[in-house]
Amino acid sequence: MALKRMDNVGIVVEDLGRAIDFFRELGLELEGRAAVEGEWAGRITGLGDQHVEIAMMRTPDGHSRLELSRFLAPDVVADHRNAPVNALGYLRVMFAVDDLGDTLERLHTHGAELVGEVVDYKDVYRLCYIRGPEGILIGLAQELS
Structure with a gap:
C-alpha cells in the first residue's frame, strides 16, 4: 500500500x-x-x-x-519554542507567499520577529525565518520570477 x-x-x-x-x-x-x-x-x-x-x-x-x-x-511537559534552527527534532513550517515584504509587515503586528535576515537565493527565492506566536519558527519563501 x-x-x-x-x-x-x-x-x-x-x-x-x-x-x-x-x-x-x-x-x-x-x-x-x-x-x-x-x-x-x-x-x-x-x-x-x-x-x-x-x-x-x-x-x-x-x-x-x-x-x-x-x-x-495533562500538563505540558517540555518546551521547544526557543530552540535554535539547528536543534534536533521539529525545525519549522515553510510557507510560500506572494509578497514577502507585505507578509512580514502584516505578521509583525501579530508579534512576528525576524530571526536572521531576508535573503535572495540565486534570484529564485526571497527567504527568511520568523518567530511567530509563542516563538514558533516559521519559514517564508517568495518565488522571484
Whole structure:
C-alpha cells in the first residue's frame, strides 16, 4: 500500500486564539475547532485521559493543514519554542507567499520577529525565518520570477 498524502503538521500552543489569529493573518483559513478528550484519545497519544482544544487551519489551495493544539490536561511537559534552527527534532513550517515584504509587515503586528535576515537565493527565492506566536519558527519563501 502506498502513502496517500500528508494530512497535517501539528503544533502545541498555549494561546490557541492568538495562534489562530496569527495564521489567519498569514493566509490560512480556520477549517474548524473542536475539543478532543477522553480515554480513547489518550490511547492514541499514550497520555492517558486527556483534554485538548484543537483548531485545524487550511492553506488557501486546500492541500495542506496545520493543526494547532492547546493541552488542558495533562500538563505540558517540555518546551521547544526557543530552540535554535539547528536543534534536533521539529525545525519549522515553510510557507510560500506572494509578497514577502507585505507578509512580514502584516505578521509583525501579530508579534512576528525576524530571526536572521531576508535573503535572495540565486534570484529564485526571497527567504527568511520568523518567530511567530509563542516563538514558533516559521519559514517564508517568495518565488522571484
